[in-house]
Amino acid sequence: KQEVTQIPAALSVPEGENLVLNCSFTDSAIYNLQWFRQDPGKGLTSLLLIQSSQREQTSGRLNASLDKSSGRSTLYIAASQPGDSATYLCAVVYGGATNKLIFGTGTLLAVQP
Amino acid sequence: DTGVSQDPRHKITKRGQNVTFRCDPISEHNRLYWYRQTLGQGPEFLTYFQNEAQLEKSRLLSDRFSAERPKGSFSTLEIQRTEQGDSAMYLCASSSLSDEQFFGPGTRLTVL
Numbered sequence: 767k768q769e770v771t772q773i774p775a776a777l778s779v780p781e782g783e784n785l786v787l788n789c790s791f792t793d794s795a796i797y798n799l800q801w802f803r804q805d806p807g808k809g810l811t812s813l814l815l816i817q818s819s820q821r822e823q824t825s826g827r828l829n830a831s832l833d834k835s836s837g838r839s840t841l842y843i844a845a846s847q848p849g850d851s852a853t854y855l856c857a858v859v860y861g862g863a864t865n866k867l868i869f870g871t872g873t874l875l876a877v878q879p
Numbered sequence: 880d881t882g883v884s885q886d887p888r889h890k891i892t893k894r895g896q897n898v899t900f901r902c903d904p905i906s907e908h909n910r911l912y913w914y915r916q917t918l919g920q921g922p923e924f925l926t927y928f929q930n931e932a933q934l935e936k937s938r939l940l941s942d943r944f945s946a947e948r949p950k951g952s953f954s955t956l957e958i959q960r961t962e963q964g965d966s967a968m969y970l971c972a973s974s975s976l977s978d979e980q981f982f983g984p985g986t987r988l989t990v991l
Binding site: 770797798800802807808809810811812815817855857859863864865866867868869870871872 | 883885910912914919920921922923924927929934935970972974977978979980981982983984985987
């Protein structure tokens with residue numbers, strides 16, 4: 767069964783700290799991986815998309831890495847801010863005709879001012 | 880470029896009633912997805928359209944659920960004879976050849 771796991775489930779850090787969120791997937795034959803942010807009661811905001819041929823992607827203070835062989839991805843957030851507080855979701859695509867996303871359960875991040 | 884929009888944002892209904900949700904994807908996105916999210920969980924795939932063709936349906940999509948995408952533009956998701964277990968956030972996403980999926984704000988359904 768293709769599963770996605772995110773650790774930790776919740777994380778609280780003081781403002782300014784650098785942090786890493788982890789995502790692991792059971793089947794390494796992924797097509798791509800996407801990181802999202804979700805604010806309470808809202809939809810998902812796409813942060814980064816990494817294709818299977820890539821090892822990392824960067825956007826501002828965010829950096830996502832992908833290691834297919836070990837079935838892992840990390841999302842690095844530099845100099846965290848209270849506005850970064852949200853749930854971060856990792857999702858993988860295994861290809862095929864649909865490119866449907868398989869999600870983890872997310873990491874709830876709280877950045878304390 | 881407007882994002883994905885969904886209507887309504889919230890729906891409260893009584894058990895046994897039918898409900899219909901609408902999704903308007905980003906213009907020119909030929910791929911459209913429906914997902915369902917319950918509290919504390921990640922979204923789960925329900926169904927996928929490429930243009931007007933429904934190419935995949937999850938086993939989560941019982942025969943009480945039906946989705947359409949006439950003319951390959953907006954999509955509707957209908958739930959007949961709603962049950963309390965249908966209470967969830969229903970999310971729509973669209974994508975183009977770039978593969979990146981963009982989500983709408985969701986429709987929160989509460990079945991009393």
